[in-house]
């Protein structure tokens with residue numbers, strides 16, 4: 001089974017957690033795409049009344065094309081469940097997200113959800129976070145200064161570029177600075193430092209966010225629950 005097939009496996013499995021009348025946060029990424037597809041099928045087949053809250057324009061486009069009714073996070077009084085992908089998950093269920101540059105809306109939706117589930121293929125499980133470059137969303141104004149600060153602190157920053165070579169813009173029109181850290185020894189301390197920097201909007205460390213992770217293995221999807 002290739003990585004894409006493993007993503008499809010967990011995407012389909014995740015909709016088992018969706019029930020009638022739920023408001024569901026819809027993450028972003030190639031794994032979530034399979035979940036959104038499966039959700040649209042389930043809604044039709046079981047005639048469910050579901051409201052989706054998206055985390056990116058990309059997911060909004062897909063969900064709309066499949067007929068999933070959407071509301072913004074400000075229009076709903078609660079979100080029952082959010083299903084999202086992740087770039088790395090450590091053994092203690094901490095994660096790095098933002099590979100698809102949607103970390104800001106993903107974190108807003110996740111932090112307003114009663115429950116969060118991450119869906120990943122087996123390659124995303126790691127002993128320690130940090131091999132995957134940590135995305136930091138920054139306001140364009142003054143971003144060179146933030147970059148220089150990160151550089152002098154030894155955080156190995158790079159601006160994320162779009163296909164045309166210009167600095168990538170997020171859905172909120174901000175930039176992403178990726179930190180190439182290799183290993184994050186103290187995610188909590190790093191998260192606090194990043195949050196305290198003027199110009200930083202959000203970072204991709206998602207700490208204490210999930211207690212359920214669905215992992216795709218060639219033998220099938222495995223549900224991991226935090227103890």
Ligand SMILES: O=C(CO)[C@H](O)[C@H](O)COP(=O)(O)O
Nearest residue numbers: 029030031085098099100102
């Ligand atoms: O955080 C994300 C987007 O900002 C994605 O959930 C993460 O990058 C995983 O993506 P994929 O399922 O395509 O591997």
